[in-house]
Amino acid sequence: MTRTRPAVPSRRTVTRAALTAAAALLLPTAAAPAARAASPRDLVLSLPAPTGPHPVGCHSAYLVDTSRRDPLSPELPVRELMVTVLYPARPASAPSPVAPQLPPLAAAVFAQAAPRTPLGLPAAGVDWAATATHSHPGAPVLPGRWPVLVYSPGGGDPRGLGTGLAEELAAHGAVVVLVDHPGDALAVEFPGTTAFRPDPVRPTVLRADPRDEPALWRTLVDARTADLRFLLDRLHRPAGLPLPPGLAAALDLDRLALYGHSAGASAVTAVFHADHRVRAAVNLEGYLDHPPTAPGAAPEPFPVTAEGTDRPLLLLGSERFAGRAELDRSWDVLAARSPGRVRRARIAGAGHWVFTDYAALLPPLARAGLLTPARRDALVGPLPPALAVPLVRRTVRRFLTHHLGATPGA
Numbered sequence: 001m002t003r004t005r006p007a008v009p010s011r012r013t014v015t016r017a018a019l020t021a022a023a024a025l026l027l028p029t030a031a032a033p034a035a036r037a038a039s040p041r042d043l044v045l046s047l048p049a050p051t052g053p054h055p056v057g058c059h060s061a062y063l064v065d066t067s068r069r070d071p072l073s074p075e076l077p078v079r080e081l082m083v084t085v086l087y088p089a090r091p092a093s094a095p096s097p098v099a100p101q102l103p104p105l106a107a108a109v110f111a112q113a114a115p116r117t118p119l120g121l122p123a124a125g126v127d128w129a130a131t132a133t134h135s136h137p138g139a140p141v142l143p144g145r146w147p148v149l150v151y152s153p154g155g156g157d158p159r160g161l162g163t164g165l166a167e168e169l170a171a172h173g174a175v176v177v178l179v180d181h182p183g184d185a186l187a188v189e190f191p192g193t194t195a196f197r198p199d200p201v202r203p204t205v206l207r208a209d210p211r212d213e214p215a216l217w218r219t220l221v222d223a224r225t226a227d228l229r230f231l232l233d234r235l236h237r238p239a240g241l242p243l244p245p246g247l248a249a250a251l252d253l254d255r256l257a258l259y260g261h262s263a264g265a266s267a268v269t270a271v272f273h274a275d276h277r278v279r280a281a282v283n284l285e286g287y288l289d290h291p292p293t294a295p296g297a298a299p300e301p302f303p304v305t306a307e308g309t310d311r312p313l314l315l316l317g318s319e320r321f322a323g324r325a326e327l328d329r330s331w332d333v334l335a336a337r338s339p340g341r342v343r344r345a346r347i348a349g350a351g352h353w354v355f356t357d358y359a360a361l362l363p364p365l366a367r368a369g370l371l372t373p374a375r376r377d378a379l380v381g382p383l384p385p386a387l388a389v390p391l392v393r394r395t396v397r398r399f400l401t402h403h404l405g406a407t408p409g410a
Helices: 016-020 104-116 159-171 214-235 263-274 303-307 324-336 358-367 373-379 385-404
Strands: 056-065 079-088 135-137 146-152 175-180 187-189 201-203 251-261 280-284 313-318 342-347
Touching: 056 159, 056 214, 079 159, 079 214, 104 187, 104 201, 135 159, 146 159, 146 214, 146 263, 146 385, 159 175, 159 358, 159 385, 175 214, 214 251, 214 263, 251 263, 251 385, 263 280, 263 303, 280 385, 303 324, 313 324, 313 385, 324 342, 342 385, 358 373, 358 385
Parallel strands: 056 135, 146 175, 146 251, 251 280, 280 313, 313 342
Antiparallel strands: 056 079, 079 175, 187 201
């Protein structure tokens, strides 16, 4: 069994209640709310810049899987997805605009829902729509052959909350595809409406931690798994994808990896096990079993847990995650059945959401008095962003570079 190594000096853990209370983003109404007018005094948050040598381009795409109904809203006759593709771009001769972290209508839903989520985000005082990325829409693709990385976010999280790590990977020479899982993510903004979806923003159906509802949990993981497999199939037919000029030819799908956070990590690991087109995967604190369906029943392990893996897998957790005992139950079994192929590590002084952009966004809210220090520590931990963000980035990037091969210029 591989050993778990703390990445920084150990700190005490938080209580399970603190993180269970923050386990899912909730939206009490189905309609997209009107945006609250931003105040000039509202705090504008920023994301740490990527450290790689390449500028980052970005492109959002709308994909439709016509082979299945939507598993979370069966009245929808197809499964719609939104993705953002980040890629190494040519250096620009002049400054160009950058994309927002969240598209405007999704940001409006996020802002209005924030005070009613168990994450305890502030009702006012921050302009969620104003957070800028470091990615340039439509920037010319840097010629080359780039490894392809696909990211699935945590339960309830929009794909935009994985921007910082994705930009870091793209700036060091990779094409990164961020996936929204509609009905699961807090808010997904589509390019427009359809005959079966009259609103351009689709809110989440989650009302509580899905691990407390085994049937819902299984539906969510199965939906994410199907979303990812559909996306991988489309990536292997890149000529049919709505991509910027030159990007389809730059995809090196012989160097394909997946990474995900929480529920996204669960789905990513399941797909990784079943699809040998994927060379490596990173599980950022995702369970690898289904919760018991009745009191006293045993959890059901994922196939990867029961069988082990034959390819490289990083299991990266946080010290302060309240579900560690439950998580380790499946991680221990998988590691024991995969000698030499599973690496385990843990970010000490960090909480469950340290693997997302919240690691950089929540500490400024606490400094501004918009979030209590206790809430910040429960979500991302007390480890300062100046330590936490580079540590997560470096750990993930080095693992993927080692197993996918170095990229020219990286």
